[in-house]
Amino acid sequence: MEFHENRAAKPFSWGLIKAIFIIPYHHWQRQRMRACTRKILSQLSDAQLKDIGLTCHDVRHYK
Template sequence: MEFEENRAAKPFSWTLIKTIFVIPYHRWQARRLRSCTRKILSRLSDAQLKDIGLTCEDVRRL
């Protein structure tokens, strides 16, 4: 018998776990961070945005 034939079956695949839980969580986290950033930047005045090198249009596209 070969070594692989004697091994017990793996209970789950990490790829499956990452696909179901980890990747969607990271995407949700990125969307939430963009949303919070957009909310903070939208409260700034035009002069404040100009100081950091952005325009109102940049904030809308963010």
């Protein structure tokens, strides 16, 4: 029997782990960051928004 035939099989592939855990976590993390940003921007006044180059309309339609 050859060496490669006698080895134990790999228990998992990183692609599967990435698809199940890492990619959904990064998606959730991006959504939370957008929600926090939207909340902070909605609390700013019109003058403060103008200072950073945004309008109230921009904040309402931020996705």
